[in-house]
Amino acid sequence: MSHTFTLDGKVIPFVDGQTIIQAASAAGVFIPHLCYHPEFKPHGSCKLCTVKVNGRHTASCTMRAAPGMVVESETEEINAERRALTQMLFVEGNHFCPSCEKSGNCQLQATAYHLGMMSPHYDHFFPNRAVDASHPEVLLDFNRCILCSLCVRASRDVDGKNVFGLSGRGIKTHLIVNAKSGQLADTDFTLDDKAAQVCPVGVILKKRRGFAVPIGERKFDKAPISETADTTEGR
Amino acid sequence: MTYQLETAQHPETLRRVAIDPVSRVEGHGKVTILLDDQNKVHQVRLHIVEFRGFEKFIQGRPYWEVPVMVQRLCGICPVSHHLAASKALDVIVGAKKLTATAEKMRRLMHYGQMLQSHALHFFHLCSPDLLFGFDSDVTKRNIVGVAMAHPETAKRGVLLRKFGQEVIRVTAGKRVHGTGAIPGGVNKALTVAERDELLKDIYHIVQWSRDAVHLIQKVHTQDPGLYNSFGIFRSNFMSIVGNNGDLDFYHGTLRARDDNGKIIFDHVDYQQYNQYIEEEVRPWSYMKFPFFKSLGKDHGWYKVGPLARVQNCNQISTPFAEHERKEFVDYAGGSPMHAPLAYHWTRMIEMLHAAEVIKELLHDDDLLGSDLVVEGERQMEGVGVIEAPRGTLFHHYQVDENDLITMANLIVSTTNNNQAMNEAIRHVARRYLHGHEVTEGLLNHIEVAIRAFDPCLSCATHALGKMPLEVELVDPEGRIVHSLSRS
Numbered sequence: 001m002s003h004t005f006t007l008d009g010k011v012i013p014f015v016d017g018q019t020i021i022q023a024a025s026a027a028g029v030f031i032p033h034l035c036y037h038p039e040f041k042p043h044g045s046c047k048l049c050t051v052k053v054n055g056r057h058t059a060s061c062t063m064r065a066a067p068g069m070v071v072e073s074e075t076e077e078i079n080a081e082r083r084a085l086t087q088m089l090f091v092e093g094n095h096f097c098p099s100c101e102k103s104g105n106c107q108l109q110a111t112a113y114h115l116g117m118m119s120p121h122y123d124h125f126f127p128n129r130a131v132d133a134s135h136p137e138v139l140l141d142f143n144r145c146i147l148c149s150l151c152v153r154a155s156r157d158v159d160g161k162n163v164f165g166l167s168g169r170g171i172k173t174h175l176i177v178n179a180k181s182g183q184l185a186d187t188d189f190t191l192d193d194k195a196a197q198v199c200p201v202g203v204i205l206k207k208r209r210g211f212a213v214p215i216g217e218r219k220f221d222k223a224p225i226s227e228t229a230d231t232t233e234g235r
Numbered sequence: 236m237t238y239q240l241e242t243a244q245h246p247e248t249l250r251r252v253a254i255d256p257v258s259r260v261e262g263h264g265k266v267t268i269l270l271d272d273q274n275k276v277h278q279v280r281l282h283i284v285e286f287r288g289f290e291k292f293i294q295g296r297p298y299w300e301v302p303v304m305v306q307r308l309c310g311i312c313p314v315s316h317h318l319a320a321s322k323a324l325d326v327i328v329g330a331k332k333l334t335a336t337a338e339k340m341r342r343l344m345h346y347g348q349m350l351q352s353h354a355l356h357f358f359h360l361c362s363p364d365l366l367f368g369f370d371s372d373v374t375k376r377n378i379v380g381v382a383m384a385h386p387e388t389a390k391r392g393v394l395l396r397k398f399g400q401e402v403i404r405v406t407a408g409k410r411v412h413g414t415g416a417i418p419g420g421v422n423k424a425l426t427v428a429e430r431d432e433l434l435k436d437i438y439h440i441v442q443w444s445r446d447a448v449h450l451i452q453k454v455h456t457q458d459p460g461l462y463n464s465f466g467i468f469r470s471n472f473m474s475i476v477g478n479n480g481d482l483d484f485y486h487g488t489l490r491a492r493d494d495n496g497k498i499i500f501d502h503v504d505y506q507q508y509n510q511y512i513e514e515e516v517r518p519w520s521y522m523k524f525p526f527f528k529s530l531g532k533d534h535g536w537y538k539v540g541p542l543a544r545v546q547n548c549n550q551i552s553t554p555f556a557e558h559e560r561k562e563f564v565d566y567a568g569g570s571p572m573h574a575p576l577a578y579h580w581t582r583m584i585e586m587l588h589a590a591e592v593i594k595e596l597l598h599d600d601d602l603l604g605s606d607l608v609v610e611g612e613r614q615m616e617g618v619g620v621i622e623a624p625r626g627t628l629f630h631h632y633q634v635d636e637n638d639l640i641t642m643a644n645l646i647v648s649t650t651n652n653n654q655a656m657n658e659a660i661r662h663v664a665r666r667y668l669h670g671h672e673v674t675e676g677l678l679n680h681i682e683v684a685i686r687a688f689d690p691c692l693s694c695a696t697h698a699l700g701k702m703p704l705e706v707e708l709v710d711p712e713g714r715i716v717h718s719l720s721r722s
Contacts, residue, residue, distance in 0.1 A: 098412060099296075099304035131295060133637035139297055207638055208328075210299025212608075214415070214423040215408030 005069035007051075012065075020060035020071055021049050030226040031073050032082055032111050034089075034200055035148035036061040040157065043149055046089075048082050048111065083115040091122045092171075094129065094143035095201075101210050102202030104218025108146060110225035132177065134185035137207055144202045145175045151204060155195035163189045175203070238654075240661040243269050243278035254678050257281075257685055264690070266681055268664060274671055279664045281657050281685065283522040290643045298324055298634045303414050305630070305645075309691055311355065313412050314348035314403060315623035315648075318485070319630040322619030324418035326506070327634050329611025336604030337420035342485050343596045344406035344415055345621065346589040349484055350440070351399025352624035353541075353586040356689045357447065358392020361579060364683050365454050370676025388450070391443045395586070398433075398440050402593060405429040420608035430597055437594045441555070444587040448559045451580050456566065466575040466659035466684035469494040470536060471527065472543035473651070475505065475622055480549030482556075482588060484622040490547055491527060491537065496571045499527060505620040508629055514646065524653050525646055536654035539626025540688060541581035546571050551584075553591035559584045575659045575687040582689070623648045625689050649690040659684040 004011050007024055014023035019042065021031050035046040042061040049060040052072040060073070072078065089095075089108060097103045132140035147166060152175075155163040163184070167176045179186035189195070196204055215221065219228065243249060246269055255265035269278035289305055296304065302320040306313035318341055325333065333341075363376040366385060375383070382389035400410040405425060407413025415421050455462045473491040477483025480490075489503035489511065503511060514523040515532050526535035537543075546564070551557040563572075563580060596602060619630045626648035633642040663684045667677055 096304075098307060099300050101300065131297070131639065133297065133639050139638070141297075207297070208299060210297070211303055211414040211417050212422050215413060 003065070003067040005065055005067065005071060007071045008074050012071075014065040018065050020051060020053070020063050020065050020069070023065045024060070024073075028229075031060050032114060032225075033061060034107060034111065034146060035150065037150055037198060040150065040153050043153070046146070046148060047085055050078060050081065052078060079115055083117050084121070086112050086115055086117055087121045089146045090117075090120045091124045092127070093145060094126065100144070100202045101205055102144075104213075104215065104221045106202060106220070107200035107225065110220035113220070114225050132184050133207075134183040135189065135207075136185070137191045138184060138189065138196060139205045139207050140177070140184055141203055141205065142175060146201055147173055147175065148200060150198040150200065151175070151195040154198045155189075155193065158194040161188055161193065161195070163187045163193070163195060238657070238661075240276065240279045240664065241657065246278060249277055252673055252678070254681060257682055264685075266660060266685070268668065268681075270668075270673070274668070274673065276664045276669045279657070279661045279681075280519060281653075281660055282520055290645055293640050293643050296640055297638050298327055298632065298640055299418055299638075301632065301640060302416055302418070303412075306412055308647075310411055311691060312348055312352050312624050314344055314407065315621055315628050316630070317407070317413070318345055318416055319619040319621045319623070319628045320632075321416035321418060322486075322621065323617040323630045323632050325619070326617030327614050327632065328418045329613055330419035330609045331611060332609070333420055334604070334606040334609060335601040336424050337607055337609075339596055339599060339601050340406055340421045340424060341416055343425070343593065343602065344403055345485050346592045346596070347399045347402025347406065349399075349589040349624055350444075350586055350593065351396045351403065352689075353582050353589070354392055354395035354399060356624070357451070357579060357582060357586070358389065358395070360689075361686050362388065362392070364679070364686070365451070365579065369680050369683050370674075373675055373679070376679070391447070395440060395443055395447075398436055399589075402433060405433065417608065419610045422607065424604055424607065425602040427603065430602065433593070434597050437590070437597060441587070441590045441594055444583070444590040445555055445559075448580070448583040448587050451583050452559075452562070455576065455580050462576045463572075463574045466663045466687070467573055468655070468658040468662055469573050470538050470655055470658070471499060471530070472538045472547060472571070474539060474544040474547045474627055475620060476548050482544060482548040482551045482560075482585075484585075484589070486621075489620070489627075492547060492571070494571065494573065496546070499529065505629070506618045508618060508620065509631070512646065514650075520653070522653050523646075523650055525651055526654075537651065538655040539648055539651040540578060541585050542572065542575075542578045543626065544622060545581040545584055551588050553588050553595070556584055556588035556591055559587060575684055578687045578689070625649055625691055626651050647691070649688070652688050652690065656685055656688050656690060659687070
């Protein structure tokens with residue numbers, strides 16, 4: 001059955017069972033997000049999609065829409081919080097956009113632009129993370145991981161391989177490869193896996209392909225993420 | 236060997252004058268001069284005070300990132316590093332011969348860069364010295380002063396540079412730090428609209444470049460006493476030369492000559508550069524000192540850049556620049572010209588050549604092609620060499636079986652000129668400062684000598700972990716109390 005709620009004053013229709021972000025997306029309204037992906041169950045971990053519902057903060061990817069809800073998203077207060085979260089993601093990893101193949105196709109970078117992030121603001125952690133180049137077709141650059149767990153979910157739920165996992169707790173949480181050696185080459189991961197297609201940043205990259213698409217012709221070069229129908233990372 | 240004025244015998248007794256920073260050059264450097272009570276010069280050194288370390292931190296990165304990453308060495312001629320790295324990686328991916336579209340797109344990008352960099356150096360950085368005098372009013376000795384006194388010259392300088400930047404933008408995607416070249420080729424061809432836009436301006440760019448040659452030729456020949464001897468030293472010189480010994484900035488083989496113009500080596504495949512060139516590190520500088528192995532480090536140092544290139548080639552393939560090259564060679568009188576200020580004259584001849592080559596390329600339909608990338612049998616090691624605006628630039632990489640960089644060696648243009656620049660400023664110090672009261676105008680003479688080489692100091696310092704260090708603890712009377720050294 002169809003109902004409506006308001007999002008920043010705009011009437012958004014929804015059907016029973018839809019979350020706020022699903023309904024907004026169907027109506028063509030962008031809510032910033034990183035760990036949410038329309039093809040996967042919500043994870044609710046990045047908190048970028050936080051909105052205010054009837055005055056209370058909640059993740060729009062996990063909150064089901066309800067009739068008459070008053071939802072606020074594009075307010076300076078909420079965007080300031082999203083910006084701070086994004087800045088934290090940048091300083092916790094090593095995100096050197098100028099030499100990253102994903103630049104222009106990167107959801108984190110596009111989201112930072114959308115939120116008007118002008119600097120990292122916080123001190124960089126500069127973590128020392130190794131690159132896993134063991135696989136013949138795919139490079140893993142852990143420096144850029146934002147712990148969205150999309151590769152974990154894709155490998156487990158779609159590919160049925162369980163190649164990836166998150167290990168550790170709190171600030172020590174990190175992405176691991178499910179092999180005794182810890183190396184991707186020692187798994188049955190292939191380039192065709194769904195997990196190879198979903199990374200919103202530049203962690204899982206096809207090897208030997210770099211900068212083949214010129215500047216200006218990449219997904220988020222052409223239009224800001226808020227005006228791009230498919231907000232998942234570019235290819 | 237101890238070079239004259241490199242190291243004073245008793246520095247603790249001398250007064251130190253520093254030019255810090257050296258102005259109107261790329262990057263950050265300083266000159267220290269040690270003088271005694273009678274203002275006699277005992278030591279002069281050009282120091283590069285910043286440290287970059289690219290050779291180290293690209294180790295462990297995937298090779299396809301390298302052309303885009305290493306160009307961040309510099310904001311003035313990033314295209315040089317972008318292309319030198321791409322050429323090295325062409326070897327790694329087994330691309331023995333690029334497609335015509337790829338090679339010509341890269342050439343266009345590179346010649347656009349030569350044009351913009353040479354224009355920037357001559358008009359923005361050096362014309363104040365050359366037009367107003369080395370010790371003229373310091374408040375006017377800058378590009379704003381040039382714009383006030385010679386508005387047409389300043390305007391042309393700005394527009395020449397702008398045109399070169401536009402050539403880079405349409406070939407690399409951005410005016411600074413683009414991504415046009417990739418291992419084995421390029422990622423885009425030129426569009427008809429981009430070509431036509433450049434064609435609108437190229438004819439007056441060629442004419443303005445001719446006028447710039449004539450301007451510096453006039454300045455130089457009107458005062459031969461100064462321009463033929465200021466900071467002069469004799470040295471070997473080196474560059475790559477193209478087919479038939481043509482001047483070629485993009486590709487060729489290595490050729491070196493001695494100070495009399497006699498060939499030291501020629502037709503050398505640059506993949507073997509390290510059989511001919513070695514680098515020395517000295518305790519007082521982050522910048523290495525390269526030399527020809529066959530002559531040893533005492534006599535094997537050399538200079539690179541426009542003055543070397545224009546005198547090293549047999550001819551220039553474009554008519555206006557070839558005419559100007561002959562004029563220059565005639566003026567030099569049949570033997571190599573070594574005067575540092577002649578760099579300016581030869582730099583403008585090169586700018587003219589770059590403009591003429593761009594004009595030729597813009598009439599070549601290969602630039603509009605669609606065959607962009609080739610690859611072949613994967614190799615583990617590759618060397619890329621290019622003639623950057625400041626001189627010969629070497630990029631050398633080794634890549635492991637997992638596609639990660641394991642070794643990088645960069646010999647940057649300015650590094651090749653390290654000893655040469657030091658010799659030039661020592662000559663100037665002896666001639667102008669020795670026994671005189673130091674003034675700003677006199678110190679600018681030192682900077683004028685450095686600027687002639689158009690050094691890019693930010694590109695040139697990578698000797699991580701290789702530099703021998705000496706630390707001395709000196710008491711108030713100048714006696715060494717304790718010393719430590721790492722060789």
